[in-house]
Amino acid sequence: MKQFLSFIKKEFYHVFRDTKSLLLLFGLPIAQIVLFGFALTNEIKNTSIAIYDQAHDPASRSISEQFAQSPQFNLVKNIRNQDEIEAVFKAGEAKLVVVFPPNFEQDIQHENKAEVQLIADASDPNTANTLTVYASNIIMDYQKELMLTTTIPISIQTDMRFLYNPELKGAPNFVPGVMALILTLISVLMTSVSIVREKENGTMEILLVSPFNPLMVIISKAVPYLVLSLANVTMILLLSVFLLEMPINGSIVLLYAESTLLILTALSLGLLISNITNSQQVAMIVSLMGMLLPTLLFSGFMFPIENMPLPLQLISNLVPAKWYYIIIKDIMIKGVGFMSIWKETLILTSMTAFLLTMSLKKFNIRLAK
Amino acid sequence: MYDVELNHITKTYENGAVQAVKDVSFGVKKGELFGLIGPDGAGKTSIFRMLTTLLIPDSGTASVNGFDVVEDFREIRKRVGYMPGKFSLYQDLTVEENLEFFATVFNTSIEENYDLIKDIYVQIEPFKKRRAGKLSGGMKQKLALSCALIHRPTVLFLDEPTTGVDAVSRKEFWEMLRRLKEQGITILVSTPYMDEAALCERIALIQNGSILSINTPQEIINSYPKPLYAIKAHKMSALLHALRDSNLVDSAFSFGEWHHITLQDSVTAEQLKVSLQAEFPTVQMEAIEPGIEDCFIQQSLAQHEVEL
Numbered sequence: 001m002k003q004f005l006s007f008i009k010k011e012f013y014h015v016f017r018d019t020k021s022l023l024l025l026f027g028l029p030i031a032q033i034v035l036f037g038f039a040l041t042n043e044i045k046n047t048s049i050a051i052y053d054q055a056h057d058p059a060s061r062s063i064s065e066q067f068a069q070s071p072q073f074n075l076v077k078n079i080r081n082q083d084e085i086e087a088v089f090k091a092g093e094a095k096l097v098v099v100f101p102p103n104f105e106q107d108i109q110h111e112n113k114a115e116v117q118l119i120a121d122a123s124d125p126n127t128a129n130t131l132t133v134y135a136s137n138i139i140m141d142y143q144k145e146l147m148l149t150t151t152i153p154i155s156i157q158t159d160m161r162f163l164y165n166p167e168l169k170g171a172p173n174f175v176p177g178v179m180a181l182i183l184t185l186i187s188v189l190m191t192s193v194s195i196v197r198e199k200e201n202g203t204m205e206i207l208l209v210s211p212f213n214p215l216m217v218i219i220s221k222a223v224p225y226l227v228l229s230l231a232n233v234t235m236i237l238l239l240s241v242f243l244l245e246m247p248i249n250g251s252i253v254l255l256y257a258e259s260t261l262l263i264l265t266a267l268s269l270g271l272l273i274s275n276i277t278n279s280q281q282v283a284m285i286v287s288l289m290g291m292l293l294p295t296l297l298f299s300g301f302m303f304p305i306e307n308m309p310l311p312l313q314l315i316s317n318l319v320p321a322k323w324y325y326i327i328i329k330d331i332m333i334k335g336v337g338f339m340s341i342w343k344e345t346l347i348l349t350s351m352t353a354f355l356l357t358m359s360l361k362k363f364n365i366r367l368a369k
Numbered sequence: 370m371y372d373v374e375l376n377h378i379t380k381t382y383e384n385g386a387v388q389a390v391k392d393v394s395f396g397v398k399k400g401e402l403f404g405l406i407g408p409d410g411a412g413k414t415s416i417f418r419m420l421t422t423l424l425i426p427d428s429g430t431a432s433v434n435g436f437d438v439v440e441d442f443r444e445i446r447k448r449v450g451y452m453p454g455k456f457s458l459y460q461d462l463t464v465e466e467n468l469e470f471f472a473t474v475f476n477t478s479i480e481e482n483y484d485l486i487k488d489i490y491v492q493i494e495p496f497k498k499r500r501a502g503k504l505s506g507g508m509k510q511k512l513a514l515s516c517a518l519i520h521r522p523t524v525l526f527l528d529e530p531t532t533g534v535d536a537v538s539r540k541e542f543w544e545m546l547r548r549l550k551e552q553g554i555t556i557l558v559s560t561p562y563m564d565e566a567a568l569c570e571r572i573a574l575i576q577n578g579s580i581l582s583i584n585t586p587q588e589i590i591n592s593y594p595k596p597l598y599a600i601k602a603h604k605m606s607a608l609l610h611a612l613r614d615s616n617l618v619d620s621a622f623s624f625g626e627w628h629h630i631t632l633q634d635s636v637t638a639e640q641l642k643v644s645l646q647a648e649f650p651t652v653q654m655e656a657i658e659p660g661i662e663d664c665f666i667q668q669s670l671a672q673h674e675v676e677l
Binding site (some may be wrong): 366 | 458
């Protein structure tokens, strides 16, 4: 036990004395969260919109006027028929189309309620979301104006439709995505590199010729990175709650438990990589190529998996980050409990068990077979 | 009683394509300072790695402290101290942290065996807060030796400990080994420096994976078969060529300032000198006592002839 603690202490010395890695370890998540949180949330200014006014009455004209004058929007086209809506989006002429039904004003006056349809191009979900919010505000303003002149409650409802990406994937989803990416990347990379470093520096040779159980070398390597990765989770969560104001709807304990599971998966993979490589550079390349790309492509966080061809969909099942991403999204956004995510958890657990068995089997208690 | 014993050990790499160690057998007695002397690539490191259980021999058996290097590797790992050829400590840890770490790994503490490493450690203690990577070559080597000794090993394996170390530190290092030997620790040391061989009790000369001879340094020198001469003149490289072309000379090798030569049977030194006088008027020649390097060259040539 004393040996074990001493080993872990040594690992922490390595981490904290290597300022570059430390910067990478904690700088990367901060950079990613800030980038995704702000840089990608475009401020809406002069966005091209089109209006399909089927009513042509004072009310619809008045709202159209408001849109035209708003600094956020730039009215580029008046659409004449239904088919043109699609055409406008396909040509990229407008990001938003406002549709007034026929008899718009009559609906307001006779039925005290009317509906405006907002159709947004949601291939960039962040922008689409923001656009519809702005557009709804303009319509709400008009409604309030009407209320000043009459005592009857009037409601103009907005019906929103998102084209191309109806679930608005992306916007609130990047935090789980970043978590999946950072955790897999750092855990795999750091463990594999740190074990291979011992081989490269020759210290593994001394450690092997000692009473220290070689498997303990591996376990004590994993512990510091587990702790650091959990610190990373905490940091990402704090940033997303306080900086991005994104609430965590589900259980925090469950969130941490599932994160620990993914970290273990990644650590086992890191061990496996370190067993089959002999230089830090190779380990780094294998970790980056083997983890970064698949995680980016197949976790579902950047590119929706449903839209991929079947072979790629099948491959995506092998990427641990995919399952973790589903789990975390469900916990953070939908706020579900363990019962809804046990399947994904089981898959991750089996992956971990498999990788760990493989890496322990492959672990060499000598310098060569 | 042998503390280290090898019987017909063979080791190949790359599926037999490279033969690193060929049928090597020798024994190191308890408390002996034994040297494995040979150039780079002779197979010294392979032998060390097999004895420290890091590699498995292709054939043959070896034991350390009576434990088989393959079957009982755990027992051996508990007992021996090993200092690999390359400096293998944590460069980003301080001197003290390194020593403490290895002490704990070996289930002991610095205090417990301080008397054993005291002589060595006091020399680097002033720098104990310094990172190991920032130490000089000689100090690194002292730290590595302290770490290898911290658990009071029964057998100490030192693979080329003096390579890349300055002359003064090398001398000090051998002084330290002599004192460790007095404490009863069996020491197996390898070196490419022939002049260090004389500091060992017994040596094995090794070349291309085969042992040339095993004996005390003095016996090896005594077994040199012919009188040896040192010869020099103004034009040293022309002289070497002339010597090698001469049918009076058996062998000629450059040894820095002098060439070391042996003569054909029944040729006298005077005969050779006379034959060279015309071309090299300043030629000087004297009989000398052979060194380990002379013996090494002679033996490896002899073996080469046998193989041919």
